[in-house]
Amino acid sequence: MxxxxxxxxxxxxxxxxxxxxxxxxxxxxxxxxxxxxxxxxxxxxxxxxxxxxxxxxxxxxxxxxxxxxxxxxxxxxxxxxxxxxxxxxxxxxxxxxxxxxxxxxxERGFSSARALSAQEAERRRVAQELHDEVGQSLTAVLLELKRVADHAPAPVRDELPQVQETVRSTLDEVRRIARRLRPGVLEELGLVSALKALVAEISEHADVVVRRTFDRHLPELDKETELVVYRVAQEGLTNTVRHSGAHQVELLLRATSAGVELCVRDDGWGMGDAAEGSGIRGMRERALLVGAELTVGPAPRQGTEVRLVVQAGERR
Structure with missing residues (x-):
């Protein structure tokens, strides 16, 4: 009734x-x-x-x-x-x-997949243009500066090294941005090598100590899942450097009974009552694409912990 x-x-x-x-x-x-x-x-x-x-x-x-x-x-x-x-x-x-x-x-999964696929394609295009167009132009400027320095009078020759160093630093920054947009190491050498390169880059440009622990024997993941794991690690480390005030951050990649677990844990201020930003929501969208489970919350002692668990083999 x-x-x-x-x-x-x-x-x-x-x-x-x-x-x-x-x-x-x-x-x-x-x-x-x-x-x-x-x-x-x-x-x-x-x-x-x-x-x-x-x-x-x-x-x-x-x-x-x-x-x-x-x-x-x-x-x-x-x-x-x-x-x-x-x-x-x-x-x-x-x-x-x-x-x-x-x-x-x-429907959200389909629309997110299309949006993220378009985003990755745009990142590849921009990275390629930065590498081919801007990078080559800056390299040509360096060569021209060297030629000018060889024939310039002494007062001018003394000032050119500073200009060359500025152009060289700009070229390195352009290449670094291109690598972040399109992780070529991931496509060529795999997930572990790409994460090692990411940790090295973060350690070089940020005042934070990054400790990494990777299992030697990890189950095989498909290319799309590897990209999701890499992007979540990249976003987690970037958020730590920019917002957490942490001195140390730990990056773990280990095998589980069902697949692979990624953990980014820092000793910073933590999230508190702050709402999730676009970076975390972007990580959640990526995790949903491959049927992964993402949790973002306080670390066991202090700070923030980002944990991603993905299934190996056939996707859910």
Whole structure:
């Protein structure tokens, strides 16, 4: 029976019983009403109100759970679906809501995959242009400066080394940006070598000590999953350097019974009550693409911990 039917039936039974007692029973109401009559009517009204309250609370409890789920649901953090409890249209409503979540998560997965694929393609294009166009132009400038220095008078020749050093530093920075945009080491030498190169680069340009621990025997991952692991490690280390105030950060890559686990743990200030930024949400989107589980929270002692667990072999 539907919620409306149950409430209507309870009220109908209560009103019919009250009418029957007044018509067929010895109960009467005097004018003015006697104290005993007032007490009997008050008690009957209280019983009717309590019965209605109990039935409504019991019937609306699944709707309260559904309301809480609607206000707290996050498509980047998939969780268990609501149990279709209740009767009639309430169970149908919860089932429909669960189906809507399934469709939304599927559609978001497809749209995120297309967006991230386009993003990676754009990164490759920009990195290629930086390497081929800007890098070659700066290299030509360095060669021209060397030629000018060889024929320049002494006062000018003394100033050219500083200009050459500036151009050389700019060329190194352009190459570093190109490597971050398109991790060629990942494509050529694999995940572990790419992470080692990333750690070396972070250690060279940031005032933070990076300790890395990689298992020797890791299960094989497909190219897309390796890219997700690399990007999550890159974003985690970048967030640590920029925002955490940490002195040390630990990068772990180890094999699990089902696949591979990546952990980035620092000793910084931690996240506190701050909302997740675009970097963390980007990591969650990447994790969803390969069916991985991503958790971001406080480290065991202090700081922040980013943990990614991916499945090896056939993707979920």
């Amino acid at each position: 539907s919620l409306f039917g149950r409430i209507f039936l309870l009220n109908a039974v209560a009103l019919v019983a009250a009418a029957a007692l007044l018509v067929l029973g010895p109960l009467t109401v005097s004018t003015p009403a006697l104290l005993t009559e007032i007490l009997v009517l008050t008690a009957g009204l209280a019983v009717l109100l309590m019965a209605n309250a109990a039935l409504i609370r019991l019937g609306l409890a699944p709707l309260e759970r559904l309301t809480r789920a609607m206000t707290t649901i996050d498509l980047l953090k998939p969780g268990p679906r609501l149990t279709a409890s209740g009767h009639g249209e309430i169970a149908d409503l919860i089932t429909t809501f669960n189906g809507m979540l399934d469709r939304l998560e599927t």
